[in-house]
Amino acid sequence: MRRLLPALVLLGVTAVTLAMPASAGTSSVKVHSDPNDTSSVLDIRKVGTDQTRRLVFTGIRAWDPFSAGDVTFQDNSWWVFFLDTKGRGKADRRLFLGYDQDDARFECDVFIVGGGFKGQRAASQSNDQITCVTPRSWYDIQKPVRIGVEAYDNNNFVDRAPNNGRYVGI
Numbered sequence: 001m002r003r004l005l006p007a008l009v010l011l012g013v014t015a016v017t018l019a020m021p022a023s024a025g026t027s028s029v030k031v032h033s034d035p036n037d038t039s040s041v042l043d044i045r046k047v048g049t050d051q052t053r054r055l056v057f058t059g060i061r062a063w064d065p066f067s068a069g070d071v072t073f074q075d076n077s078w079w080v081f082f083l084d085t086k087g088r089g090k091a092d093r094r095l096f097l098g099y100d101q102d103d104a105r106f107e108c109d110v111f112i113v114g115g116g117f118k119g120q121r122a123a124s125q126s127n128d129q130i131t132c133v134t135p136r137s138w139y140d141i142q143k144p145v146r147i148g149v150e151a152y153d154n155n156n157f158v159d160r161a162p163n164n165g166r167y168v169g170i
């Protein structure tokens with residue numbers, strides 16, 4: 001139970017901050033909204049990001065509740081963050097959020113584009129949202145980060161946030 005308590009506290013704090021409007025001024029979490037523009041359960045409603053000196057927080061809220069079966073890595077179903085951390089105009093990191101049947105848990109996996117696997121962490125999932133905390137050192141952030149998020153269901157593209165362009169900053 002002692003090992004589970006920090007994860008539960010983090011899940012609660014993240015859930016509250018993703019639910020709050022960005023203008024509330026009580027948090028540095030950046031929350032971006034995306035329209036209800038697909039019929040998929042993976043339709044992105046909100047994207048939340050934040051960073052500290054040591055950690056990067058990422059989260060997605062869907063328009064509809066989802067389950068492990070909707071975002072199973074082994075079925076090529078997930079959300080993926082494309083992060084440009086060096087200001088070169090293209091993603092150099094990818095963060096996948098979904099359910100891993102092998103580990104029997106929701107998790108996030110970080111990859112270096114063209115350089116392989118960086119690491120994985122357990123993710124928190126509740127009803128219509130999934131959140132993850134990873135070490136900032138995995139990203140080698142050198143410039144303001146530009147972010148795009150996409151949803152895939154059985155390897156088929158279903159949604160993008162934002163629909164055009166990229167979000168700026170974590």
